[in-house]
Amino acid sequence: MIKNKRSLVTSLSFFIALIFIKPSTATVYEIESENKRLIGEPIIHTVVKGDYFQQLAEQYDVGFLALLAANPEHDPFLLKVDTEVVIPNQMLLPFISRKGIVINLPELRLYYYSPEENKVHVFPVGIGRQGLSTPLTSTVIGEKRKDPDWRPTKEMQKRHFAEHGEYLPDVVPAGPNNPFGKYALRLGTSEYLIHGSNKRFGIGMRASSGCIRMYDDDIKWLFDNVPVNTKVRVVNQPVKMSFENGDKQLIEIHQQLSDLETTKGNVILTKAMQRFVGTNREYWQQLLPVIEKPHGLVVELAK
Template sequence: MTKLIKSLRNFVIIFGSFSFASVASVYQLPAGNSKLIGEKVTYLVEQGDYFQALSEYHNVGFLALIAANPNVDPFLPTKGTLLEIPKQMLLPYAERKGIVINLAELRLYYFPPNEPLVYVFPVGIGRQGLTTPRVISYIGDKRKNPTWTPPQEMRERYKEEHGKEMAKVIPAGPDNPFGKYALRLASSEYLIHGTNKRMGIGLRASSGCIRMYAEDIEWLYHNIKVGTQVRIVEQPIKMSYEPDGQKLIEIHKPLSDEENIGKNFFTEAVAQFIQHDDQQSQIIKQRLEKPSGLVESLPLR
């Protein structure tokens, strides 16, 4: 299995420039207590490149690519610019089982049973005011070619904006925002689904559901079972003591202040991790103000 995955990844590296189709990122689970997966990846901008196409090709989120390269125009990057591609990361603090979604980093992790692997996908989540819930749940249902029933609030807004009624049920097809595949969380209204708008991946753009590229949700649909555990968390600060002695951090932008009123992400666990070191504390606070989403090593005392 491992040899097959390595061969597939080599094929993508060699021939991937001919297509911008999304391809799952597959990593070996780290040994021992390590949380570090992936390697540092850079890309030299060519004429005509733009971030949306590059994010699809590298299978990373659009906002993640912007955060990693804050001084680069995402629509007209200059030819010859060296971009940081966020393909190295720390695993979230969660049981390595089933699906784990970290809202802060807009990523979905899938840990297949009985395999030392993790599959990582960029996702879109709920926009402000239509928050994706933080829950421990499970896949309650799998649907191919799902229909969509727009909520009453959306139908009313559509009538106000367009002067006509919106259909009560949208059948499968190009106008269906769920795409071709959907996975329901328990018996709730929340889904992990495809999309007919590829720009929504790696953004906060949905009505609360989890969006994935068409190729990614199709793979997930065919490779997970009903009953698979799903854990949705918000962890903007990820940390790891690595076996080689490094102290690694990876910091993402928390969700809106409105949704996190009174919530302090600089927790006692963070303070203990840096051993209350003032220099390291300042670094983390600075990164929270302008997070890059890249893994970095804290200076050792």
């Protein structure tokens, strides 16, 4: 009986903590020059009693899967006190022009480049699950909507009926049951949106039907600061590379999304990557474990 009471207290504490977690808003990085792509600094978090991965992901405004990949030795729900967790807050900018919004699907991150400052705002995002991938595209923010209605598509209705034996309502108005949350930004004139969510989980994961999910505070910031007609590029770059200061060779490898149309075979070993790493055997030996199990952290190739 005492054991059951303790378990109940632990469970209640878990859910109370979850309710009161408040994610920080965008992580902002200075861009030193057009020639540099490395931003941020690695953060080491020392675990205290009650810490778990979802709470840390929201606290540091990073994705759940990014946290998991960077710390494969940890149990995400039973972290040991005084152990260290790597917070993946250092990264290389995607290889694309630094304008507007860039969403790199394999790393589950959204970058917004300030038009009047040398700064980039970085957010974790949830994207389409396997079989319902978020499409690669070049478009603009076509519309912004506060308190949007949610109208499930015919395909969603069919899937929900097949899985649950009942249809979804035709329209879900703004409120706690609305999957879009409080704000939505439409990609062009398509059915795909960047939006909030009525669920705490799924940010930084492949969990949506193709739309791009964000934490409530993050989507509010984007809604308030990004105008209609802002350029948006959704890209697939599982490998990012950079020569920093003309000498440092840096590489960042993420798990590839095998169901994207542009992904054929092993995208990790591209010709660009082979040219970048070269023929140095020590470099390849250093990278082999990362290629086999990508952790999404910046690696400096060193002899």
